[in-house]
Amino acid sequence: MKAVLLHHPDGLAYGDVPTPTPAKGEVLVEVAVAGVNFMDIGVRRGQFWLEMPYPKGMGVEGAGRVVAVGEGVVDFRPGQRVAWAYGPGSYAEMVVMPATSLVPLPDAIDDRAAASVMMAGLTASHFATEFYPVQPGDIALVHAAAGGVGLLLTQIIKLRGGTVIGRVSSESKAEIARRTGADHVIVDTAGEFAEAAVRLSGGEGVHVVYDGSGPATFQGSLDALRVAGTFCWYGPVLGGPGTLDIMSLPKSIKLGYAVFAHHVRTPELLRARAARLFQWMIEGKLHPSIGQVYPLAEAATALAQMESRASAGKLLLIP
Structure with missing residues (x-):
């Protein structure tokens, strides 16, 4: 073979x-x-x-x-x-x-x-239903919103009643993100998205950031969060932000590293959560x-x- x-x-x-x-x-x-x-x-x-x-x-x-x-x-x-x-x-x-x-x-x-939808869909499911269970009215910032995870994550957030601010790197990707359901799209390649995200969330900042774009976006994602917001960091390939002083984290935020395998940690969970994706489809x-x-x-x-x-x-x- x-x-x-x-x-x-x-x-x-x-x-x-x-x-x-x-x-x-x-x-x-x-x-x-x-x-x-x-x-x-x-x-x-x-x-x-x-x-x-x-x-x-x-x-x-x-x-x-x-x-x-x-x-x-x-x-x-x-x-x-x-x-x-x-x-x-x-x-x-x-x-x-x-x-x-x-x-x-x-x-x-x-x-x-x-x-x-298997890897990306189960990842997106973990992020929006378990790591940070999106509630109606929540505002989420989704990085790489035109990528495999981002497109599915956007749809699951919308299914749960949330609002999506998608960040993409080009106008062509912005159109893809909008077609998938993103309420707002920020086109950015320089890591200068935080101000726009805060403005689009009514000046308070977003409830949750889903960031798998690597160290370059880490500070901007912190800045985009509201008080007690949640930072969902993922994607080990691009590396982490380096050593953090936990006492320097702003606005009482919650920061965590999400791994899709924890969402499907038993065969029963794998099959149940895959079946839910298939049913949505x-x-x-x-x-x-x-x-x-x-x-x-x-x-x-x-x-x-x-x-x-x-x-x-x-x-x-x-x-």
Whole structure:
């Protein structure tokens, strides 16, 4: 079968590898679509999976169909459609993973849509329903509002009755954010968005900031918050803001680092929260935005596009 392997940092190769065999508790899946994520950039740079020897199978997210199951697997059967948010080696024609990593995929959800909402959708769900449960009337500042997480996060905030101020880097991305439901959009590349966010929130500042844009936006996000506002920081690939003096934090704000895995910390939570995303999609309340779709052999191009921050929507790979 074909797969994309990382032989050393930045050393991607597309080629033939043996088809894996599922062990006890595992499932072999034929990959229909693989999702591209910032986590994959971190793996490629050598930031993550340090304990894993080279070559490393790239990718973690996708949708497809069960080919075979290992001993003891009773929740899935050959031929069944499934999706997953974390299955290392997903940039491949086939991937093997624990059955506990899979969710059943309803017939009403196609493979591309499913692969577009697993990692980003569960991340957005965590941010807006658990880390900071948005309430009607809340005002949220969403960074990278035209990205995979930002577009889904905007929709979930709106579902919960919140107002969205989206920050994007270009006018073309601003239009995408508006179409998805952002109430206000700030076009900014210099980190000078805080004043506009405070003005758009009636002079008080926003209730919550969702910031995965790296250290350059950290201070502006602090400045955009109202008294007792919440700062949801995420995205390890771009790095953190450095050492903080907690006594210097302004306005009694609450600051935390949100990790999507904590939202789906058991198989039961993974399946329940994925099912909620799928139901929102079936009801027409959540619409994944697919950006560009590449052949699996062009994985390096897709990663470069994401890393440049030029892309909008979800990037996908097709084996």
